Amino acid sequence: MAHILIVEDELAINDLIAMNLDLVGHSCEQVYNGNEALECLKTNAYALIIMDIMLPGLDGFQLIQHVAEGTPVIFLTAMGGLSDKVKGLKLGADDYIVKPFETVELLARIDAVLRRIQRASPVFALDGTVVNLDSRVVTVNGSEVEFTHREYELLETLIKNKNIALSREKLLHLVWGYDYMGETRTVDVHIQKLRKKLHWEQRIKTVYKMGYRLEVSP
Known part of the structure; x- marks a missing residue:
């Protein structure tokens, strides 16, 4: 939407x-x-x-x-x-x-x-945030925001699966790959960083006992 x-x-x-x-x-x-x-x-x-x-x-x-x-x-x-x-x-x-x-x-x-x-x-816009999926440039209210490689990959994964609940395990698979052996806590930490940088506290929803969902519907 x-x-x-x-x-x-x-x-x-x-x-x-x-x-x-x-x-x-x-x-x-x-x-x-x-x-x-x-x-x-x-x-x-x-x-x-x-x-x-x-x-x-x-x-x-x-x-x-x-x-x-x-x-x-x-x-x-x-x-x-x-x-x-x-x-x-x-x-x-x-x-x-x-x-x-x-x-x-x-x-x-x-x-x-x-x-x-x-x-x-290839542009995704939401609440003042604009993500160019080709150039991988992200701006918030007109100012460019820097992301680590994993932070950006997580952001892009959420955008491509908007309004879909993704488990922590699924996010680990999609963003970190098959061979990543870290704890799912890694996902939580990166989600918190995205919320803070993008001011998306009300957009990246926690799905109880599962994972997260980027909510783009009003």
Whole structure:
């Protein structure tokens, strides 16, 4: 499931989008003006941004220029003119939806963009943490965080098996290999290090008498 930023100054529309995204399993952050959204973009990572154009403070056309490369944007706006659509798409928007809109169509468009991005990008984002699975670079709130080889391997294993409970023995097998003869306490120590570095105390769940699970559902 994706963590999505909603930038919409009409409270009722903002809440409607958030409610429907929550119902299908996504998590949301809601802001109501361009300046507030800019502060969020400086400190957090999002799988997708849904953005109005006519906003208090920075408008959508200005705001999209501050979005991190690779983060998809859907414009959701009353500005339905062809020139506005062309401008929005040229500025980098992945889709352009004109108000009024049908919620079912919006959800379908969101799913289409997320599927396209997930196929194209080896990036995992959650709660301000961004993991590039190709470069093995991890950032938290925009700052790079260093990991040992085993810490990163454990992190990648949890990501690839997100929402799946993994026993300590299974994690030892996947991360340390067949010939690793250490105690399962090693897994506990490394899990604690990941939680601390990523601020994922509420994301890496302890599964009683078994092991751990990376929980990405809201």
